Amino acid sequence: MKLMTSLIGLAALFASGAAMADDGGLFQPKTIMFLIFVIGTLGITYWAAQRTKTAKDFYTAGGGITGFQNGLAIAGDYMSAASFLGITALVYSSGYDGLIYAIGFLVGWPIIMFLMSERLRNLGKFTFADVASFRFQQTPIRVFSAFAGIAIVILYLIAQMVGAGALIQTLFGMSFEVSVVIVGILIIAYVTFGGMLATTWVQIIKAVLLLSGATFMAVGVMYLSNFSFETLFQNAVENHAKGMDIMYVGGLVKDPISAISLGIALMFGTAGLPHILMRFFTVPNAKEARKSVFYATGFIGYFYILTFIIGMGAVAFVLGNPQYFSDGKMIGGNNMPAVHLAHALGGDFFLGFISAVAFATILAVVAGLTLAGASAISHDLYANVINPNATEQNEVRVSRVATVVLGILAIYLGIAFQSQNIAFMVGLAFTIAASTTFPVLIMSMFWKDMTTRGAVIGGTLGLISAVAMVVMGPAVWVKVLGNAEAIVPYSNPALFTVAIAFVGIWLFSKIDNSARAAIERELFEAQFIRSQTGIGAEGASKH
Amino acid sequence: MDQSMVNKIKAMPQFQQLVAERSRLAWTLSAIMLVAYYGFILLIAFKPEVFKIVVMGQYTMLGFPLGVGLILLAFVLTGIYVRKANSDFDELTQQIRDEVKQ
Numbered sequence: 001m002k003l004m005t006s007l008i009g010l011a012a013l014f015a016s017g018a019a020m021a022d023d024g025g026l027f028q029p030k031t032i033m034f035l036i037f038v039i040g041t042l043g044i045t046y047w048a049a050q051r052t053k054t055a056k057d058f059y060t061a062g063g064g065i066t067g068f069q070n071g072l073a074i075a076g077d078y079m080s081a082a083s084f085l086g087i088t089a090l091v092y093s094s095g096y097d098g099l100i101y102a103i104g105f106l107v108g109w110p111i112i113m114f115l116m117s118e119r120l121r122n123l124g125k126f127t128f129a130d131v132a133s134f135r136f137q138q139t140p141i142r143v144f145s146a147f148a149g150i151a152i153v154i155l156y157l158i159a160q161m162v163g164a165g166a167l168i169q170t171l172f173g174m175s176f177e178v179s180v181v182i183v184g185i186l187i188i189a190y191v192t193f194g195g196m197l198a199t200t201w202v203q204i205i206k207a208v209l210l211l212s213g214a215t216f217m218a219v220g221v222m223y224l225s226n227f228s229f230e231t232l233f234q235n236a237v238e239n240h241a242k243g244m245d246i247m248y249v250g251g252l253v254k255d256p257i258s259a260i261s262l263g264i265a266l267m268f269g270t271a272g273l274p275h276i277l278m279r280f281f282t283v284p285n286a287k288e289a290r291k292s293v294f295y296a297t298g299f300i301g302y303f304y305i306l307t308f309i310i311g312m313g314a315v316a317f318v319l320g321n322p323q324y325f326s327d328g329k330m331i332g333g334n335n336m337p338a339v340h341l342a343h344a345l346g347g348d349f350f351l352g353f354i355s356a357v358a359f360a361t362i363l364a365v366v367a368g369l370t371l372a373g374a375s376a377i378s379h380d381l382y383a384n385v386i387n388p389n390a391t392e393q394n395e396v397r398v399s400r401v402a403t404v405v406l407g408i409l410a411i412y413l414g415i416a417f418q419s420q421n422i423a424f425m426v427g428l429a430f431t432i433a434a435s436t437t438f439p440v441l442i443m444s445m446f447w448k449d450m451t452t453r454g455a456v457i458g459g460t461l462g463l464i465s466a467v468a469m470v471v472m473g474p475a476v477w478v479k480v481l482g483n484a485e486a487i488v489p490y491s492n493p494a495l496f497t498v499a500i501a502f503v504g505i506w507l508f509s510k511i512d513n514s515a516r517a518a519i520e521r522e523l524f525e526a527q528f529i530r531s532q533t534g535i536g537a538e539g540a541s542k543h
Numbered sequence: 544m545d546q547s548m549v550n551k552i553k554a555m556p557q558f559q560q561l562v563a564e565r566s567r568l569a570w571t572l573s574a575i576m577l578v579a580y581y582g583f584i585l586l587i588a589f590k591p592e593v594f595k596i597v598v599m600g601q602y603t604m605l606g607f608p609l610g611v612g613l614i615l616l617a618f619v620l621t622g623i624y625v626r627k628a629n630s631d632f633d634e635l636t637q638q639i640r641d642e643v644k645q
Contacts, residue, residue: 099610230602267580287629290628526549535552
């Protein structure tokens with residue numbers, strides 16, 4: 001009951017906050033839709049809280065999510081506001097390059113499907129570190145995984161929070177600080193009370209809203225183009241300053257090394273993101289795990305095709321419309337083409353819908369990240385390293401505290417990085433994931449001779465080289481630190497750092513002749529059989 | 544899982560068939576995806592003029608169907624894997640599980 005009152009209080013607080021925020025007040029379409037979403041998701045959180053009792057409920061929603069639901073939730077976790085607004089904006093400014101970028105975000109999924117999804121489900125329990133620690137020494141592998149995971153989560157969180165603040169400020173007229181605080185408080189409420197079950201449903205609702213909104217926009221664009229790509233492209237080319245250049249490869253990809261490196265970071269980074277990997281433990285078995293990836297690939301691929309159409313539509317129907325520009329600049333900043341196109345296509349009502357969807361998108365991604373970070377702290381660090389005798393209640397309590405701390409940290413970092421150049425952060429998060437968690441996981445599942453020492457040293461080398469090379473590269477050394485020339489000339493170093501991690505794991509496993517290493521190699525057979533057949537794997541809980 | 548169980552499962556013909564078939568399919572499909580995607584990236588890096596070939600009307604160039612095709616390929620490949628896994632691999636897995644239970 002106490003929970004119910006506090007959730008209702010929270011909803012009322014946002015209603016009054018939203019009412020004060022804008023001159024149009026409470027009765028603007030976007031405010032109403034925003035409130036419906038907030039109240040609806042808090043209702044779900046209340047429902048989920050009744051069903052979240054054990055650690056398994058908290059981390060994995062009891063393992064009872066179906067493959068289709070999980071596919072939607074994965075898509076909801078992965079299609080961030082940054083990718084919706086960012087990729088449409090990239091298509092708007094550079095045309096075809098936006099599609100090249102979007103493809104990179106998709107092609108990791110088939111690889112996850114073929115090489116990882118079933119094995120992850122069969123070996124893991126709550127976090128990806130469970131998979132690696134099947135045969136490796138608990139303490140070192142858990143500490144390493146938790147640190148790599150938390151680093152990825154925090155970088156991703158900063159990017160999301162800063163983007164969220166700026167976006168909500170533009171869409172709803174609230175101040176940056178208020179926007180960031182609202183996002184922080186809502187996700188703390190979702191995750192602490194509702195755990196993975198509430199987080200999953202927020203992601204599912206968001207995915208459905210985003211896919212419907214984007215579909216409506218793409219259909220609207222095609223309708224205005226008489227359902228002909230030729231007409232759409234012709235309008236876009238005639239409208240854009242770059243003319244025909246928007247229809248083919250532009251400046252995004254400068255040299256072969258950077259091109260391949262970016263591809264590696266996007267492809268293998270996807271397979272190493274902790275909040276994505278965690279979703280594989282929410283389904284009851286390997287069959288549902290692979291179905292999730294199939295649906296997720298379909299939804300994400302469909303979404304990226306839509307973003308290309310929407311971006312082109314913005315060139316054709318927003319560019320040059322004086323309503324959306326002041327002093328020759330787009331109102332609200334460079335990331336707004338999709339938002340203005342929503343208004344051009346569906347008026348104030350649809351603009352309100354898309355604004356609420358953008359907000360929902362941010363919440364879903366931030367909630368997933370926070371839960372993944374909190375699990376690394378409570379399950380990997382607390383329950384397996386600091387206090388191995390912890391009861392389940394203790395572990396869940398620690399994860400709730402960790403959620404609150406991470407939520408407050410996210411608010412603080414969002415405000416602290418408000419006016420910093422953070423364009424490199426998502427790229428860095430993908431590069432770290434591709435050079436730490438991905439190589440350790442894939443090698444532990446496929447290579448018998450790997451040992452704890454190889455995993456920890458190789459993974460750490462991957463982490464250090466990824467951070468060092470990004471910091472010395474053009475994105476940080478030149479654009480953030482203001483130096484004239486970058487020490488590392490490549491905008492993305494994943495080609496090198498992923499190789500360093502794999503070679504490091506191989507080398508330090510090979511020269512590891514300890515007694516412990518022999519045991520670990522022997523355990524591979526049992527691990528291999530479980531990963532193939534699921535015998536001995538975690539099932540779904542029974543309620 | 545104790546050692547006798549490990550040895551028992553390892554010796555089963557169904558298990559050997561499952562492992563062999565699954566890894567052949569998984570690596571083949573992975574290779575197709577990797578070759579297609581990095582082929583695309585290398586084309587961008589070394590032969591960007593290919594993307595200027597007009598395939599329809601005056602404005603639709605090769606890059607557009609190539610990009611959309613790559614997205615569809617990713618989806619189709621995962622579909623092939625799921626189809627094969629849901630029928631053959633799951634049946635073999637069930638046989639192994641049944642035999643172990645006895």
